[in-house]
Amino acid sequence: MIKRNLLVMGLAVMLSACGFQLRGTGTSELAIKELDVSARNAYGETVTQLRQVLQRSGVDxxxxxxxxxxxxxxxxTQRAATYSGGNRSAEYELxxxxxxxxxxxxxxxxLSDKLEVRKIYVHDGDNITGSDQEGIQTREELRRDLVQGMVVRLQMLTPAxxxxxxxxxxxxxxxxxxxxxxxxxxxDETPQQSPLEIPGT
Structure with missing residues (x-):
């Protein structure tokens, strides 16, 4: 939890240094005023949240x-970041x-590009329910970070x-x-070579 908070604080500092502010804290609207947004999964959580954020930001x-x-x-993707055999806990990186x-x-x-976000959460083998909830919450945070990152990318673009x-x-x-x-x-203008005729025997 401490590492996650430090990561969020560090990200906020970097973004503010770039002149970017989070929604609701005085950030300017996007220069792009009209945009069609679609996805392979038309009703997926990511594209749905992105549409909502863009609309709240003044984009039609x-x-x-x-x-x-x-x-x-x-x-x-998910991978084990650290192991702790004693209490069967492990850190997983999503x-x-x-x-x-x-x-x-x-x-x-x-243009084409990609965004990548990652977070670490702890899976406690002695608290399966709590660990599952932690995993769900981490995935929700990842999706919010992904949507916000996409908005940041769009803020860097202008209609011009x-x-x-x-x-x-x-x-x-x-x-x-x-x-x-x-x-x-x-x-069309190049004469086609006639096929070679073989004399009959």
């Missing part, structure tokens, strides 16, 4: 928005990795940056289309 979350945030994958992409017009990918990414993506798509068309014209 709706289908058909100019940009779309897609939570493409969310994986949780890690959640969230892969996401932001799509622009015509679902053109603009997304527009620039969209323009670059459109230019790449145009160049690829022109290259494909040129290759097709070359194939």
């Amino acid at each position: 979350v709706h289908t058909g928005a100019p940009y779309r945030l897609v939570l493409t994958d969310e994986k949780e 890690t959640t990795v969230l892969d996401y992409s932001i799509l622009g017009l015509n679902n053109v990918p603009l 940056q997304l527009d620039q990414l969209q323009q670059e993506a459109d230019e790449r798509a145009k160049a690829e289309a022109e290259a494909a068309a040129a290759a097709q014209r070359y194939r």
Whole structure:
């Protein structure tokens, strides 16, 4: 518990040093005012909480928005961090990795990245019920950290940056289309070699 509190305090200090404040303490709203948010698990806890946080932050979350945030994958892993054979207690480290992409017009990918959060909780073999509750609480804290981390990432983006990414993506798509068309014209204009005729015996 002490380590967890120290970690949270350290994170808060780092975020405040970067000019970020937690919701409800005077933080500015996101520059992005419209966003479509979806996930592989459309009704999952993570995407549901993220939509709620964004809406409370002044973002109009709706289908058909100019940009779309897609939570493409969310994986949780658990490993034993320490063992204590005497009272059968052990520390477990939970890690959640969230892969996401932001799509622009015509679902053109603009950027892809991932978030990773981790926490440690103690599993006491002599207190199974308490340990299970501790595990559930730790997972809920991980999800809140994941959602807050995603909001921080979005706060670093502006509509101008997304527009620039969209323009670059459109230019790449145009160049690829022109290259494909040129290759097709070359194939169409190049005489096909006649198959080799073998004289009859």
